[in-house]
Amino acid sequence: MAFDAQPTRKFNVVGTRVTRPDGVDKVTGKAAYGADISAPGMLHGRILRSPHAHARIVSIDTSEAEKLAGVKAVVTGADLAMPEDADFADVAINCLARDKALYDGHAVAAVAATSKAIAKQAIRLIKVEYDPLPHVTDVDAAMKPDAPVVQEGRALENVPAGMSQNVTTYCKFGHGDLDAGFAKADKIIERSFKTAATHQGYIEPQACMASLGNDGRGEVWCCTQGQYMVRANCAAALGVEESQLRITASEIGGGFGGKTSTFIEPVALALSRKSGKPVKIVMTRDEVLKATGPTISSSMDIKIGMTKDGRITAARGELRYSGGAYPNFTVEMGAQAAFAAYDLEAVETIGWNAMTNRPKEIPYRAPGAPTAIYAVESVVDELCQELGLDPLDVRLMNAADKGTLSSYGPTFNDIGLVATLEAAKAHPHYTAPLSENQGRGLSCGFWFNFGGNTCVSLNINDDGTVGVVEGNPDIGGSRASISMMAAEELGVPYDKVRTVIADTSSLGFNDITDGSRVTFAVGLATIEAARAAIKEMCRRVAKIWDIDEDAVIWEDGCAKPAGPNAGTHPPMTLAEIAAIAGNTGGPIAGHHEVNADGAGVSFGVHLCDTEVDPETGAVKILRYTVFQDAGKAVHPDYVEGQMQGGAVQGIGWALNEEYIYGEDGRLQNAAFLDYRIPVASDLPPIETVILEIPNPGHPYGVRGVGETPIVPPLAAIANAVSRAANVRLTELPMSPPRVLKAITG
Amino acid sequence: MRYVKPESFEAAATLLRDETGISRILAGGTDVLVQLKAEMVEPDLMVDLKHLPGMREIVAEDGGFRIGAAVSGAQLGEHDAVKAMWPGVVEGVELIGSSQVQSRATMAGNLCTGSPAGDAVPAMVTAEAVARVQGPDGVRDVPVIDIPTGPGKNSLNKGEFITSIYLPARPAHAGDCYLRFIPRTEMDIAVSSAAVSLTLDEEGTVTDARIAIGAVAPTVRLVKDAGAALVGAKPDDAAIAAMVRAVEAACSPITDKRGTIEFRTKTAGVLAKRAALIAYGRAGGQL
């Protein structure tokens, strides 16, 4: 669906800062999150997890636990089906291990009991005999031919023979003659980088309540980014049909990509099936960090050549990612995104994934891109330093634009990178003075954005209000934006529209809330659904006026005669039409189903000033400004919130967050004390500048904005720290001991 | 688990002495309840002492202050006289946690929990604070430095607990300071820390100096050599450098997820230097 051919369109609702519909419930504690749902007779589930990084499970003896009074069911991997599809099978095995525990924290058994205390006691009575195996947690070590093998026989066919069996994915993107390109360079820099795995750090741990009867019918209430995904994973893991499972998404306390898979729902269903009672499972923070999905960890080599006036002549990247104990494709996105901001004659990116004894990677905002772009933008910054060039001018000189053959294949349509760079250059932040031990860093960021499968129903209620039914959990303010787009299209006030999120039995299939897709794709489907409803309302009014359907137009929330030939009928409002719908043909609704394309890629530029304490390595973020193309900012508060939130999560990733493994392969910091997300006092105000370069693929020009803002911070901060400390930092996080070591040598 | 609020200190001591299982005292609960929730410990007996006489009071005594063992960080932070006399002690206590934690956490709890990184401890040590200990057989006074014996351990005997902490009178021309290093700006645990307490003469020459370091050894350490390096002069570059060398020599930290041996040692010296200069200023000294 194309951008409306009305460039001067004046929006009434879109672009305003209306009150969010979920705000009062959230601040008064009324909002029902995953753990807030209970049922009569409900049992409490609890999961036993592997203390080993890698071990064969010789036997599991549950008899003592079963004998404990109050225990109603105990399950192991044997109680789940083994789906044929490899992706479903991986999810099921990750929910409850089969023959091997693949990482510290891997679930091996679960109990349901009449109280939490009994469940805790029962867990301790389960006897698991483990045969510990050698483990590997570092991606470079895992790629060595003699590394301990995490899973056998999982490599894709294009992975060259002779490599470790841990290597599952190989990919390659690019174009042009690299050798010729590097030959033209005046300066070539080649560097290696490493980044630690980080967690999405959502505040609400995964929680669910599930019920599954002997008749095969089930219900699940859970906190998730995608109820249809939960349904598919549960149906596969339990061996039941999707029509028999109804999944309802609760209010969600943060997701950031981390709630795009299932960890506990199939377990709760299996416990319920065995006990005949509803079962609730609420993860602890320790379980969330150990056993839900962090990002990939990475090791990367980047080589870039530049002329002395700043033109990039060739660029090459090799990315080695580990997505944990299962095959993983995040590196493909990293390899495609790495050089996307540049218009290059010769570019090549190679990607590898290697399995390690770590939890299964789950997407985190723009999966794969932040690390790859961190490495690329670090090398570009160092070239600017070495050649004495302005880093913004160099980016402008090499920026991808409309018509650029991108580094990953497609040719770009309208994109906002140049405008975003120019906005950064014009901003007072870019020229503000710096003092001793301070440095300014800058980075571009890119994300593909996604559209995907979407269904929307829009109901015209008999009192003249409007109900929108959509299928994507609201993790970033989408209910407000969708109501706004419906109100805009229908010409009614925002507060006449309420958007709700349907359970899986009430609306057709929807892809997960991911890929920054919801405001774009659900918005697009909502606009189309509104147009369908408008068409129907015009048809009804034509009937009443006894004129041609084409002679009725929709304007300012009313049906009006199209022109003098249509007669002189007073306009009919939506409310008037709705009130008599029963007499004109029955209830009025519009709906739209689409697999939306044209999401429109998104670019951002971040500017950051830091101060480094040369005696302790401590880094202070002094000033931070985010520039981003939103296409059209439907609700600017939410867009700014995404930009600020991405920057903050990036600051955590850059400075302190990391998965730390001991020699024993166990995770050492599964708590927020030592897994350090930023606290409020760590952060300066994050300034935002929204640009609006309309996306040709959306009627209002909307682009997704949720993921791009986590892409540039890693490099923007690394470049600022490297300049402030006078030494190039090549490993994340830049925690104080690491920075001090780099300074003191 | 039993929760008991005894009627007297003596009754509490007897109860604790006679308990055969694991017992804990509930002060602010900001360590013990967290450990309970994390399933690190499951006490059989929890004894709450907060209601007993004097436990929540700060009283002037012999020119110094007696601080009840259940006085919270927030309460101490609002006591202007203690703050004026021992700003370093108060800033150490006030660094603990957040506003929520401050409204519960106590310096006695911080001391008894036995963490080498406890923020209240180093400045109490340099203030030569004394804990009043109640036991089944009566009361004794123990210098704060002798209470912690290692990570998670203290020297109190079975049945013993602290009822108050005494901060002695401070001489004229004296000042103290506590600094810690954490990777974030708050809600964190010290990777290294240092407290300095200085007394000057009329000319600003240091006559007495006590320096304690935290998180760089199994317990907080009072570094006598470091103090000696500052005595007899103004804290000029040479004196500070000698003091920093003594501090670094006294460090015997471990490398763990929070920091390396080198990092902890280096930053302990940096913090001692910075704290010494602040304490010197607070004592009225001018360089």
Ligand SMILES: Cc1cc2nc3c(=O)[nH]c(=O)nc-3n(C[C@H](O)[C@H](O)[C@H](O)COP(=O)(O)OP(=O)(O)OC[C@H]3O[C@@H](n4cnc5c(N)ncnc54)[C@H](O)[C@@H]3O)c2cc1C
């Ligand atoms: C979010 C958070 C942040 C924190 N931040 C910090 C920080 O920045 N710095 C820091 O040092 N600590 C920090 N802590 C740890 C804790 O808050 C402090 O150690 C606090 O001082 C403990 O005091 P409390 O009164 O809460 O002790 P409690 O938890 O009540 O008791 C702690 C221990 O001391 C024993 N005990 C208590 N009182 C007595 C007594 N009178 N006699 C004998 N034994 C006693 C108890 O048996 C128990 O073993 C933090 C804790 C949390 C939860």
